[in-house]
Ligand SMILES: NC(=O)C1=CN([C@@H]2O[C@H](COP(=O)(O)OP(=O)(O)OC[C@H]3O[C@@H](n4cnc5c(N)ncnc54)[C@H](O)[C@@H]3O)[C@@H](O)[C@H]2O)C=CC1
């Protein structure tokens with residue numbers, strides 16, 4: 291098994307915003323030596339800049355030779371101009387790992403020298419607390435060792451699932467990549483509904499947060515299927531059944547709505563391919 295300290299060279303992070311910064315924190319937390327990391331970012335968020343300064347991670351270094359890994363975490367929309375600038379920093383042995391939504395293996399391969407090893411992946415923001423999940427696909431040039439290196443870097447943020455079919459990344463983006471936003475919206479909507487139904491707003495907010503967090507933790511720790519956990523809350527002819535009759539309506543309920551949302555996100559991921 292490859293660990294972060296086995297990576298044969300530097301890790302160059304291009305774009306240290308919300309996602310890149312979260313991954314960086316994970317690597318440092320798991321013992322990747324700060325001297326083995328460098329960051330390229332013209333304007334990292336202040337908390338990331340403070341972390342770089344505190345740990346002595348090089349920001350925008352002028353040289354250093356080709357890195358072992360270049361991890362791309364800029365917005366997909368600026369990828370063409372950013373890649374044109376950073377591609378010359380990669381050597382023949384450099385492994386490219388992208389977390390950019392939509393940007394395909396084909397797009398990434400075209401930006402680097404022929405034969406460059408590229409992994410396209412999609413993480414999510416619970417990466418910031420090591421509870422993310424990432425789905426990744428390698429191109430044909432990725433060696434087993436490089437795949438283990440990519441796995442170690444991505445696993446610092448949580449679980450990793452490898453797929454062989456690249457099209458699945460667009461769907462994973464719509465489910466797990468964007469998914470935390472759906473859950474946060476659920477917390478927002480539950481709080482708003484509670485306030486509208488008469489709870490003090492701050493209390494509705496606390497109850498909604500605790501409910502979403504507690505339900506998520508129960509699902510993980512118990513290992514019980516979500517459908518069974520739902521049934522465990524639902525007494526026959528009780529309050530939950532009354533709510534679920536609305537939420538599980540086959541036409542207007544949560545399932546058709548979420549299906550439409552996931553399909554919209556997957557479609558957008560395919561559009562971002564450019
Ligand atoms: N935020 C999320 O939930 C997820 C984001 N992603 C992907 O991660 C990537 C980054 O997203 P966020 O971190 O949310 O965005 P962000 O805006 O927080 O971070 C982007 C960073 O790129 C930097 N940047 C801009 N121009 C640059 C350049 N020329 N060279 C180097 N760095 C440059 C910015 O200063 C910023 O710090 C995107 O491609 C997105 O699709 C993937 C999965 C989840």
Ligand SMILES: O=C(O)[C@@H]1CCC=N1
Nearest residue numbers: 390391463467468469
């Ligand atoms: O909204 C986006 O495009 C990115 C990718 C997945 C989550 N955030």
